[in-house]
Amino acid sequence: MALEPEELAAARDDLGAELRELRRAAGLSGDRLARRCSISQSKISKIETGRLTPTLVDLDRILTALGATAEQAARVLQRAKLANTEWQDKRTLWRKGLETRQSELKVLESAASEIRFFLPTMVTGLLATPAYIKASLTHSPGDVSSTVAKKIDRQAILREGTRSFTFLLTEQAVRWAILPPGGMAAQRERLLEVSRWQNVRLGVIPLGVLLPRGPMNTFTVYDDRLATVEIFTGRLAFRDARDVKAYRELFAMYEEHALFGDTGRDQIRAWGRS
Template sequence: MTFEPEQLGQSGQELAAMLRDLRKQAGLSGVRLAARCNMSQSKVSRIENGKVRPSLVDVEQILRALDAPPALVTEVTALTRIANTEWQDSRSLRRKGLHTKQFELAGLEASSAEFRFFLLSMITGLLSTPEYIRASLSHVPGDHSKAIAKKLERQEVLYDRSKRFTFILTEQAARSPFLPPDAMAVQLDRLASLTHLPNMRLGVIPLDTRMPGNPLNTFTVYDDRLATVELSTGAMVFRDPRDVRAYLEEFASYEELALFGEEARGKLSEWSNAYRS
């Protein structure tokens, strides 16, 4: 079963209807299915009405309880994976206005408590100076004053002591010259100052570090429930626990290699001084 990118994130109602029809075809009530799955009847009802997005584990439990044939299991599992994945293309975001994405991110930040950012090629807006933010949007035509203002407003979340942040930046992300040398030095100084926040761990990975595997993308994990992965043409959003867990494990492997605290501040100071000289 194949899907086009435009279908990502749009298959939830189709999945709900399919699971409801399969239960009825099996001659089971919602109560009996819930008992077979060791699941509450209210959860089964919310899944079948499209009010709850089931994970792959949920769907596998339901399909086993319904004794679904292998071909049907393959089809429904594929649909579940698609329903838990969303594609956000850059062109659509630009048509809506880049500031609309900032409101979505602010909502995610308000509803999450722990954040993990792996920054491969540039500094994220939460850590950026106003000059860096403007430079990061300079290649996109149009007036981005609303997006810039919202990015700066979102930085207030860093000072919310109820939330925990871990940022890991490669040397390439920290040092790529998006700005003139003096402005880049100020940006690196800002990173160093943020390492003192009690609810933040900011680590750097020097260029000569041997990385595990081959990092391909910048990504963010919100709590243990959602991961966003940035691509050159847009972003993927993963909600299935297995996908999120894979990014948590990848993040942990980079975390083991990163320099934190005084070591991180030492590297950032070295790179800042290099720009000033």
């Protein structure tokens, strides 16, 4: 299914409109529907007008109360999947300011208890040295000094001890040279240091390891409520429970093939010598 940005933006309104039409076809007022499914009338109104995206549990209760057919329910659930997907294009992120994105990420990280990062191409900002962060932003427009500072500031969350982090890096992510040899050596030392912290698990996947699925995109999973996926032109955010579950399962598959602890650290050191 192609996820056009315009389609994603309209999905919430379309979902609300379809639920409203189903309610009217069932001959129910918003108040009667609310009583039938034990959801407040104000919440029903917000869902129908596109001001609120319903959870899958809410949808199940509403569709049951409406006596929706299997075909109607499938159509509504497909719209719900789109409504729970957000597209952020790179140009919009640049217009808002990259430092704004760092503030948003800090809020996401602070609200989560378990965060999983799959890094097939490069080191993420939470693990990066200042030099690596600056080099990774050379393609970005304008002065990036504020963004670099905010990325470094975000790293403090790794030492708070109130949440757990798992980072999976492929060999390419560790070895991709965006700095001269001395800078990359410092970056490897940073990975070795962070890998020893109490609430951090850092695993590496060497080239040549037999994997059933290729590492296509960088993605991050926040608990069981949100998954974000990065591509060259922007970022997708998935809130549909089925999508988040799929990314958690994908992460678990890669995790089974990663090297952790002393074995992983030995591998990072070996890459530095080769």
